[in-house]
Amino acid sequence: MLVHYPDIKPYARHRVMVDAPHELYVEECGNPDGLPVLVVHGGPGVTGVAKNRTLFDPDKYRIILFDQRGCGRSTPYAELEGNTTQALIEDMEAIRCFFAIERWVVCGGAWGATLALLYAQKFTSRVMALLLRGVFLCRRRDIAWLYQEGGASRIFPDYWEDYLQPLSASQQQNCVQSYHQLMNSENDLVRMSAAKSWALWLARCATLRPSLKVVEQYVEPHRAMALALIQTHYFLNNGFLADNEIIEAAKKLHGVPGIIIHGRYDMVSPLESAVELHRAWPESQLNIIRDAGHAGGEASIIDAMIRASRDLSQRFLDEEDY
Template identity: 50%
Template sequence: MQTLFPEIKPYARHELAVEAPHVLYVDESGSPDGLPVVFIHGGPGAGCDAASRRYFDPNLYRIVTFDQRGCGRSTPHASLENNTTWHLVADLERIREHLGIDKWVLFGGSWGSTLSLAYAQSHPERVHALILRGIFLCRPQEIHWFYQEGASRLFPDYWQDYLAPIPQDERGNLVEAFYKRLTGPDQIAQMHAAKAWSTWEGRTATLRPNPLVVDRFSEPQRALSIARIECHYFINDAFLEPDQLLRDMHKIAHLPGIIVHGRYDVVCPLDNAWALHQAWPNSELQIIRDAGHAASEVGIADALVRAANQVARNLLDLPPEDA
């Protein structure tokens, strides 16, 4: 099994102002002359951390990580103003131009796979290849499955804690009910809703229970940005037209891609990855038999490191690792 590369520190940090009031945190690590790759985190609203850099060989890659609007070290925290999918696509272009990168590899998981596809379909000429994990196409049935009915049948005990902030008479549309609280003036109710929303995701993200993942999702500041920004996106259909990402796959049909997806992913079920793979003949689908959704699960981490190595060696015309 491949493990993550050792921790490394960024060699450059940037604060990049975009539309007011947002300022993005961006950092670079690895080799300044390496193959550019951008790590596109999930949520929306989760942010990056030190592990985000560790899927890539620092001798081969120029590694770019950034926190999307409203989360992580970007400011202001949990802001919904000027925060849509297309603002984030524009931010990626702004970052690419600011760093003087011509083309890069996109590496995105969960919501990061959504944003990677949206960006690639908007700017295919700027993309070498895509490495995607835990495919999320942001279709209404996917939101309904996880936040209204479906995953609830697999985790009825965790589901009760998710429902707790919402009165019985408002449970017919849970995304709407959470949105009301997450954007309302009552800060106690807002945090209660945020922790319930985000903890539900953390508890169901791994095949085997992982307290570290749950703690990460339930940490108050992270829970608030995840819940507010996710709910804002989902109540607005992620600012996408119906089936837009699958519909527009012809725009990037020529680009190579590796899709990594856990067979027992409850957050984003495997049929999402299957549908994407069917619409993208130039992709390779790797189904990880003993994993759920989280990138930190051993089988998924192994597959992602191998995929990043494979893509770098192909693009840099290096011999295979076992040659």
């Protein structure tokens, strides 16, 4: 089983100004002359993970990571003004233009896969290939599966009770809307309690086997606040997308090769999503990981991602048009 490449540090860090007031943190790792890959983190509302640098051979790849609007080291932190899916897609293109890269590989997991797909559908000529993990299509039913009773709640009923704890009976009729209201409360304690409950539920659903490390990362107060605030902002607005937009526009991916990696026991974004995408996108290859859930840090997911990144480098490294 393959494991991460050795840890590396960025050889360059940048601040890229986009629409005011947003300024993006962007970093470059690996080989400056290598195959360019943009790594799009999950969320919305989390940050780029340092371990994402080590999914790619640093001798062969120019690895570009960034923090999305309101996330991580991008500023202002947890800012919702001008924070929409369409803006994030334009930010990805702004980063490409900043580096004057003609074409690149785009890699994304979960919400990062959502953005990668939407970017490729809009800027098809700029995408050499897609590498996707834990595909999240951001349809109303996908949001409801995770955040409304009747989906993941039936798999984790004990965890679901904790998720519902901040909500009254009437508020439970629309959990996303109710959490959004709590996250915009003027009471700091109300906001923090809601943020931790929201983040804890997501962390508990993310891995096949319980992971205290993942839980601790998600419920860290600073991270949990941005995660819950930005996610409820997006999901209350159905990701700022038409329902089933990605599948209905899948024909725009014609000519773009892709590798989809999805855990069979993904409880955040069920395997059904990846299967539907694969059927609608003939150029894609679907790898179902039999002993994994949703999280990118699970051993079998790491193995599959590194194999895929290796395969893509072998396929494209001889090309001279990037």
